[in-house]
Amino acid sequence: MAMCHACRRTLLAGERYRVWRWGRRDRTVCAVCEPDVREAGAVRVVEAFESVRVGGGMTQTVKRVA
Ligand SMILES: [Zn+2]
Numbered sequence: 001m002a003m004c005h006a007c008r009r010t011l012l013a014g015e016r017y018r019v020w021r022w023g024r025r026d027r028t029v030c031a032v033c034e035p036d037v038r039e040a041g042a043v044r045v046v047e048a049f050e051s052v053r054v055g056g057g058m059t060q061t062v063k064r065v066a
Pocket of ligand 1 (some may be wrong): 030031033
């Protein structure tokens with residue numbers, strides 16, 4: 001499962017995120033946290049948003065409760 005490294009939240013299926021680099025590492029950051037990490041000095045690695053894919057199976061039902 002993808003997780004936002006800024007707010008430590010597990011990203012929901014289909015949620016948009018981008019990869020940012022700071023501290024010499026690439027980190028997944030949700031769209032909500034992007035302004036924060038940019039202020040913290042992070043550099044965006046990719047221009048396009050990616051969406052969280054539901055892992056593995058083709059039609060897996062997401063039953064996770066946060
Ligand atoms: Zn976040």
